[in-house]
Amino acid sequence: MTSLYRSAARFRAELRRFLRQSEDIARANGLTPRQHLLLLQIAGTDTGSTTVSDLVTRLQLTQSAVTELVQRAEEAGLVQRAQSPNDGRVVDLSLTPEGERRLAAVYASLGPERQQLRAIMEALEE
Amino acid sequence: MTSLYRSAARFRAELRRFLRQSEDIARANGLTPRQHLLLLQIAGTDTGSTTVSDLVTRLQLTQSAVTELVQRAEEAGLVQRAQSPNDGRVVDLSLTPEGERRLAAVYASLGPERQQLRAIMEALEE
Numbered sequence: 001m002t003s004l005y006r007s008a009a010r011f012r013a014e015l016r017r018f019l020r021q022s023e024d025i026a027r028a029n030g031l032t033p034r035q036h037l038l039l040l041q042i043a044g045t046d047t048g049s050t051t052v053s054d055l056v057t058r059l060q061l062t063q064s065a066v067t068e069l070v071q072r073a074e075e076a077g078l079v080q081r082a083q084s085p086n087d088g089r090v091v092d093l094s095l096t097p098e099g100e101r102r103l104a105a106v107y108a109s110l111g112p113e114r115q116q117l118r119a120i121m122e123a124l125e126e
Numbered sequence: 127m128t129s130l131y132r133s134a135a136r137f138r139a140e141l142r143r144f145l146r147q148s149e150d151i152a153r154a155n156g157l158t159p160r161q162h163l164l165l166l167q168i169a170g171t172d173t174g175s176t177t178v179s180d181l182v183t184r185l186q187l188t189q190s191a192v193t194e195l196v197q198r199a200e201e202a203g204l205v206q207r208a209q210s211p212n213d214g215r216v217v218d219l220s221l222t223p224e225g226e227r228r229l230a231a232v233y234a235s236l237g238p239e240r241q242q243l244r245a246i247m248e249a250l251e252e
Contacts, residue, residue, distance in 0.1 A: 008233065009170020012163055016186040037138055044135020060142040107134065121247040
């Protein structure tokens, strides 16, 4: 039994360590862990903007949780809304310069951690 | 900015999907997500047993949170305690047959998801 679970256990332990570190770094840059993921998901799209509906899938949160998260991020000056050029009924979300600055700071701090996590995952045997 | 964050955003979206799936499968097998990780961390050690102190590091939880988690898992018949053969003051934790059965069921269901996650991680560019 033991050898079967060894790599999965190591993977989960490292994953928790990575997520914990990521949350700590987000907070050190004035972001909640969810705000950090929100900014990353907006910035990581092909166009640099997205909609609430897209974010529901990407963040695995409910529509109302995403709506509240976006509203608070907007109030904090991290995210801005604009009417979609393609469909006037849709609101596009993008980062403000301050949102971009904080996301870049978290990303830079997390770099080495992410590399370490990737190395561990590549070693996952199954 | 966009291309820089694209793979990180995809990685986090897939990670959240994986963790959500893992939590759903744990619950479908009568385990809380934390109980699942507890059983995995006990079973994944070299000896198949471990101590509360070890689990504090592996689960990234406080000593009191681990103590409570272990106590509830013991009451649920998933985990058993024994005095360590090496040091009588230390309590070794191991899985009961029922704990082993449920962990194996979660592990079997999660398999394909984990492979998918690994493939995505290997594609992470940085």
